Amino acid sequence: MLAYILKRLLATIPVMATVAVIVFMLLHLTPGDPAALIGGDLATPEDLRRIREQLGLERPIAEQFLGWLWQVLQGDLGTSLFNQMPVSQLIAQRIEPTLIIGLTIMTFAVIVAIPLGVIAAWKAGSWIDQLIMTLAVIAFSMPIFLIGYLLIFKFSVELKWFPVRGYQPMSAGPAKFFPHIVLPSLTVSFIYIALLTRMTRATVLDVLNQDYMRTARAKGMATPRILAVHALKNAAVPIVTMVGIGLSSLLGGIVVTETVFAIPGMGRLMIDAIIRRDFPILQGVILVLSALYVLINLLIDLSYSLFDPRIRY
Amino acid sequence: MSIAIEAPRKSASSKTLSYWLRRYPLFILGCIGLAAIILLALFAPLIGTHDPVAINPAARLRPPSDAWLFGSDPFGRDVFSRVIWGGRVSLTVGIGVAALSVCLGLAIGMIAGFNRVADAVLMRIMDGMMAIPGILLAVALVAIVKPSITTVVIAIAIPEVPRVVRLVRSVVLSIREQPYIEAARLSGVRFPGLLIRHVLPNTIAPLIVQASFVCASAILSEAYLSFLGLGIPPTTPTWGSVISEGRNVVQLAFWVVLYPSLFLGATVLFINLIGDGLRDMLDPRLARTL
Numbered sequence: 281m282l283a284y285i286l287k288r289l290l291a292t293i294p295v296m297a298t299v300a301v302i303v304f305m306l307l308h309l310t311p312g313d314p315a316a317l318i319g320g321d322l323a324t325p326e327d328l329r330r331i332r333e334q335l336g337l338e339r340p341i342a343e344q345f346l347g348w349l350w351q352v353l354q355g356d357l358g359t360s361l362f363n364q365m366p367v368s369q370l371i372a373q374r375i376e377p378t379l380i381i382g383l384t385i386m387t388f389a390v391i392v393a394i395p396l397g398v399i400a401a402w403k404a405g406s407w408i409d410q411l412i413m414t415l416a417v418i419a420f421s422m423p424i425f426l427i428g429y430l431l432i433f434k435f436s437v438e439l440k441w442f443p444v445r446g447y448q449p450m451s452a453g454p455a456k457f458f459p460h461i462v463l464p465s466l467t468v469s470f471i472y473i474a475l476l477t478r479m480t481r482a483t484v485l486d487v488l489n490q491d492y493m494r495t496a497r498a499k500g501m502a503t504p505r506i507l508a509v510h511a512l513k514n515a516a517v518p519i520v521t522m523v524g525i526g527l528s529s530l531l532g533g534i535v536v537t538e539t540v541f542a543i544p545g546m547g548r549l550m551i552d553a554i555i556r557r558d559f560p561i562l563q564g565v566i567l568v569l570s571a572l573y574v575l576i577n578l579l580i581d582l583s584y585s586l587f588d589p590r591i592r593y
Numbered sequence: 594m595s596i597a598i599e600a601p602r603k604s605a606s607s608k609t610l611s612y613w614l615r616r617y618p619l620f621i622l623g624c625i626g627l628a629a630i631i632l633l634a635l636f637a638p639l640i641g642t643h644d645p646v647a648i649n650p651a652a653r654l655r656p657p658s659d660a661w662l663f664g665s666d667p668f669g670r671d672v673f674s675r676v677i678w679g680g681r682v683s684l685t686v687g688i689g690v691a692a693l694s695v696c697l698g699l700a701i702g703m704i705a706g707f708n709r710v711a712d713a714v715l716m717r718i719m720d721g722m723m724a725i726p727g728i729l730l731a732v733a734l735v736a737i738v739k740p741s742i743t744t745v746v747i748a749i750a751i752p753e754v755p756r757v758v759r760l761v762r763s764v765v766l767s768i769r770e771q772p773y774i775e776a777a778r779l780s781g782v783r784f785p786g787l788l789i790r791h792v793l794p795n796t797i798a799p800l801i802v803q804a805s806f807v808c809a810s811a812i813l814s815e816a817y818l819s820f821l822g823l824g825i826p827p828t829t830p831t832w833g834s835v836i837s838e839g840r841n842v843v844q845l846a847f848w849v850v851l852y853p854s855l856f857l858g859a860t861v862l863f864i865n866l867i868g869d870g871l872r873d874m875l876d877p878r879l880a881r882t883l
Contacts (some may be wrong), residue, residue: 299725317737
């Protein structure tokens with residue numbers, strides 16, 4: 281087991297290294313002078329010189345990359361060009377809403393999507409399957425802001441159950457914190473639920489066609505038990521894998537949702553940084569979110585043995 | 594005699610139609626819906642009731658009425674006309690991204706599938722790209738170039754490439770070992786011919802399905818970029834830019850956001866329905882892998 285964990289950890293190194301190269305190259309692939317891009321149209325030669333100096337743009341590119349990488353490995357993501365604050369500190373201030381909403385969506389979506397997918401597979405071809413699958417493809421196609429604004433109109437403006445926008449940190453107490461995360465989480469959940477429901481249905485359908493399912497049925501096992509014990513257990517690994525892969529679209533969804541609900545999360549931090557051409561923040565946010573994605577997928581990978589005892593490391 | 598020939602022909606064709614409708618109702622719905630939206634976009638100059646870019650400060654934020662079918666936006670522009678003109682851009686972006694990412698993915702996937710060394714390098718790069726959430730990568734790419742339709746298409750296509758590469762690679766890997774490839778090789782078919790004549794055709798069915806899903810998600814991504822204020826410059830009407838301009842007045846004038854969003858959602862839905870239908874038709878086994 282320990283050897284396997286180590287092997288998997290090592291395997292994430294090339295992935296993260298590629299991410300680092302892509303993130304670093306973003307600024308240097310720009311057609312023209314990166315300093316001019318950051319400075320914008322109104323930058324004076326003096327401004328450009330200052331930007332070049334702060335980012336070390338005069339040095340050879342390999343040296344710049346290694347220097348940057350060394351800093352990143354030490355947890356230093358650079359300094360904001362706009363207000364001279366460390367990027368890691370800015371991200372630390374903004375990570376809470378993004379993480380909390382992301383985890384809420386994952387939990388909620390798994391609770392809703394897996395039963396829906398199992399029911400759809402069990403009743404494959406029936407009206408209930410068709411209804412679930414049609415709803416899933418609709419949910420999958422709806423733009424996030426449309427879902428967000430419709431929810432705001434119904435539950436915030438009309439019913440006044442939840443605040444229209446904004447965020448309260450967890451430290452403000454659950455009574456203040458909780459109402460702010462309900463609608464944003466619900467908004468992105470639709471897409472994630474649709475994705476997971478489709479995946480669950482497909483894998484459970486596969487399992488239901490196996491011989492041992494016929495055996496289970498023949499020996500008189502009750503259907504709920506067959507579904508829960510035999511079908512779901514055998515379908516767990518692909519479903520859990522999908523939970524991890526779908527995380528990528530989930531994180532993208534959160535970025536859009538943060539704008540709809542004016543939540544000061546990492547997505548908003550990044551968009552504001554782009555508008556101000558504050559590249560160190562842009563690079564830092566992408567790096568942290570990608571690392572998060574890789575880390576969660578690593579944990580999911582390691583969890584396979586929980587779901588499938590045949591998998592021994 | 595002519596009657597005898599005519600009768601079975603007629604029944605055969607009507608049978609096919611009803612068969613298709615029964616077998617793939619959602620696919621047919623998707624085709625009709627998408628065709629309607631394409632027609633609206635194509636004939637936008639004829640159907641549009643106003644100039645989509647003409648600013649009319651006197652007519653700001655008019656609610657939907659006979660004169661302003663979908664109301665007017667904060668600059669007094671007609672939302673209906675902007676929506677049908679915007680369809681042109683959104684559909685172009687969708688098709689452009691699907692074409693570009695499929696071409697790039699096909700080329701890279703073929704190379705990866707046939708060359709071990711290139712495979713190791715390329716797939717590591719693809720893994721790295723897939724670790725960056727697609728929208729974030731697109732946002733970052735748009736941020737470093739001047740936004741235009743072309744740059745937005747490229748920015749949205751690049752994050753889609755790895756998924757196409759993986760698909761093509763997996764098909765190539767399974768075909769490479771087939772006896773007929775060996776036979777073709779032994780009979781002296783040279784490498785490019787082998788790829789084009791014997792491997793490429795096998796990738797077409799899954800690629801068509803994948804392309805439809807890429808097209809749908811690209812249309813959404815374009816709208817998200819514009820919504821975040823980073824996409825195609827707002828002077829060009831696109832669904833995303835219309836929505837983005839309505840963002841700040843959403844509580845006053847929901848119609849500015851609602852109608853383009855509905856068109857956007859409907860278009861993406863129609864394309865996804867077509868993609869699901871194609872997948873079921875072309876290869877039922879794909880239902881599990883896609």
